[in-house]
Amino acid sequence: MKLSRTKKYVAGLYCRLSKDDGNSVESMSIWSQKVMLKQFAESNSIAIYDYYVDDGYSGTNFERPSFKKMITDIENGKINCVITKDLSRLGRNYLQSGAYIEMYFPQKNIRYIAITDGIDTLNSNQNDIMPFKNILNEMYAKDTSKKVKSAIQSRMREGTYIGSKAPFGYLKDPDNKRRLIIDEKTKPIIELIYKLCLEGKGTQLISQELMKRKIPRPSAFVENAEKLYGLTEENKYQWSHRMVLNVLRDPVYCGNMARNKRPTLSFKNSKRMYIPKSDYIYAKDTHEGIVSEEIWEQVQTMIDKRKCNNKKGLYYDNIFQGLVRCPKCGYALTPKTDYRLKKKELIDFVHFSCSTYKKYGVNACSSHRIEARDLYNIVLEDIQYHGNIALSAKEDFVEKIIEKIEVEKIDEGKELSNKLELKKNQLAELDRSYEQLYEDRLEGNITERNFNLMNVSISKKQDKLIEEIKVLEGDIEVSFETEDNYKKFMNNISKYAKIKSLNRYILNQIIDKIYVYDKEEIDGQISQKVEIHYKFIGKLN
Template identity: 40%
Template sequence: MKTDRIYNVGVYCRLSKDDGNEAESASIGTQKAILTDYVKRQGWHLVKIYVDDGYSGTNFNRPDFQAMLKDIENGLIDCVVTKDLSRLGRNYLDCGLYLEVFFPEHNVRYIAVNDGVDTLNRAAMDITPFRNILNEMYAADVSVKIKSAYRARFNKGKFMATKAPYGYIKDPADNNHLLIDEKTAPIVRKIFDLALAGNGIGKIRKYLNSQRILRPAAYAAENGEGYERYFKDSEENRYIWSENSVRSILRSPVYAGNLTGYKRPTVSMKSKKRPSRLPEEWETVPGTHEGIVTQKEFDTVQQLMTSRRREKNQYGYDNVFLGVLKCADCGYAMRAASANRRKRPDIIDCVQYCCNNFGRYGNVHCTSHTIEARDLLNAVMTDINEYARMAVNDEKAVKTLQQRLSKISDQEAREYGRERRRLAKRVAELDKLFAALYEDKVMEKITERNYRLMAAKYEQEQMNIEARLSAIDAELVAKGRNDKGIAAFVERIREYKGITTLTARIVNELIDRITVSERVKVEGGGYEQHIRIYYKFVGALDPARVHEVTPRRCLVPDKACQRCGEVYSPLSNVAKYCPTCRPIVRKQQEIESSKRRVRSKKRQNGA
């Protein structure tokens, strides 16, 4: 459309990595030639050529595109020219926002030469929203194809990162396969050995620093892989490991011979946010290369790290249940408490566990669930020995146990299937609503404010649906039980037949968690307490019972009650009254204390 106005033109050229395989007409040089020639023929003034080479059209956070927007806001240009509409972008919502809102608000004319788009021509602009939708569909199609290609290669166990992880090198014969690096693999092996021995990340880091072992970045720099800039100011930094480096090695399944990926997947094609996933949510392809450690050793280290184990507490007690012991009623951790008043030779007999929730807030939220450390240790060790004996000697009992394992019912599977189909249908409906909403905005049936409010509402619903679908998948995995689980359990527990000492390593290799119930009185005197052990692969089997025929007493001599004179067995050295007199004395003390407060208050008022 010819006009007499002389425009100050900004020519915009863009080429994404995916467009690199297209014909020569899509290259930056060709775009510049076409557009500069077009501006000259119109007799306009070419102010600047903006170029974004290697940037996707779905992302509008491009350097030169943002520079062009600033120049528009500063009034330097009043016309934008591109080769076609897809060079501006491939996100139809954002493209529409610039064409329908930003450019008109700043009195900027936009022209896409090959597509015949001109914001001064309303007839041509009526079809523009549909061109934007087609451009986005193209980008979405390319995105799906690329992701599918990467997914297929990942599922085949192909390593696709630019650099091999520390401890490995890329196979010269196959760039997508990993080989053990004989120079650094022993260091990785030592890190895992230290962790298996119960050392924390801080201690492992101190050991590596004391041995002056090159940190991963320094080793990569020596092999010409960059990072040299980090060590220009201080040569000593080459030998200073960070806790994050140690933690990332201990957490990476690659060292057990597994390929891991999708640690930070994109939310969608339109969003570049990459939220981090927890290690248990990573996707893993097992057995893709030779591991530096075994899978069993790797799993044990994960359990040790998760439980945040300490070697010994301040009382010298080796708490082998730290991180796995929970209250059966409220789910809080059970903490070890030392009763120093007890006159017992072994430290374990001076320790008991109680609910941490009760310890913090009293009986408002939970009860004590107290259990002797010795009783718990004996009960767990007896349970492990029993199943280890059965795994070695009793095949019939193993088959019976396998039949008892819970399996996800057909009814549950059908319910989850129905919910998944309902959610998938709603996702399709939201896609249609998005398209209709944008058309309403373009046709000015709704205001910009209402458009943004509705779009945000639909987007939030989409995120909620995606979260629920992920939760359904997680529940299906958690509920699923199969023969492999009992086989792995039997294979692992048979190694511990006849154990006489229970260590933190054994607990973490066999057990996910242990729950302890409250003690209850039984007929005939004494107490009974249930503990439930949740083994790895199979979960809880039979609840163990801790019987206590007589109440717990400390090893202190009998003494006479200071009130009635009767001889009784005290619970501690500081006890003064027998069980009969103790509540009477406490009541009298409370009454006397109340009287003293009243007298003190009267004296203050009189003064």
């Protein structure tokens, strides 16, 4: 293949090797690809900018670190030529490979060469066969994917453990990585979870008991858990009911395996899908169980009996979604439907409680429980009340709102103004630092390399401060739009003065958020505070 040398080319040499290609094939190895690409570039007077190596990455998608780095260098104008051993090294998805070769590379004036396929985009007459080769490469990937998947499923049916790490409670056998052995360190935790379940405790109570006893969660036993899962001393002992349920539902703890629970959509799409339990791959007596099969079956029966089966086919439409919050932790109050109650209307089956409390118990937050019926009535009555005042006693209502807004906005405006002044002072200090840096460079007191590094650092800080100043100035402007805000609120609330029922649209038009406090006893009576924050003006007393 004779190449034109009229233009100076700087190449990125791209190498890729998938696990499915096999490292034993010397002609396909990373080392041999590097040698071939280097020799070709040198013999054709093409300058080498860098090697981009993706070792162990499939060609069916382009989410590869070195490939993405190469694209970044193309965008930054560092290379104008890409060379691969063949088309399949670039990728095995013919649509995406074609998009890069026929659209992206030409748009960026990038010359692409696939050595053994005889492809050079500089010579258009050589590229007629290229789309067909890309299709063949994808067909090869599809066939390989089928074979690999079939082999893996066959191993699953045989009871061979296939997974990067062992399930909680087990270790991989040092003598046979495809076999599980009991982890004596975590075995007591599994036994305790099953024991508590047999005593009649639900998953929520079990998780709270584990936190009370300061028992570390499963991720605490994983190496580098701090980096992988963000594990800290604060969340180390936080169990959720889902963690407990996973332990109770997994047959691995009685010596059996259920695999292939979430297969990928296709060889081109790594997204995992949910499938029915009947499609799982089951294997019995694959390893020693922590609990007996009889105990495991008993636990499954107990969990199934605890379910609140919706036999009537009822569904609660949560019109308060995204609005109801816990004033203590700030997280949402979520609905819980108990179909075992003997009620006539659907709303009476439902109550709201703090999602943090549901997950982590009383040590994290309190329940803030409120019946859905009570919440609905309180909000409806409050909207009707303020809406009627807005219609009948508009002048007095307006004066009270203006007075309230002005007091709050003055305080808010002062705080924002102080922040703005601080940011402007910081920006002025950076500007002085930049001037000094420029003078040092002119006088030769600093090297060009250090000047460039410091220049980039200061510029980033300046850009960030300028953006923060713009945001603060906008917030200050908004904070003093008192008249406009109360007019918007008056127009909003008066429209709904005569409503008889609530829906999502009404709530999202006039309400910003709702805080539900815990019930408390005052003078022998139980009361509960519900704080409604309206859009434009906040809460009203």
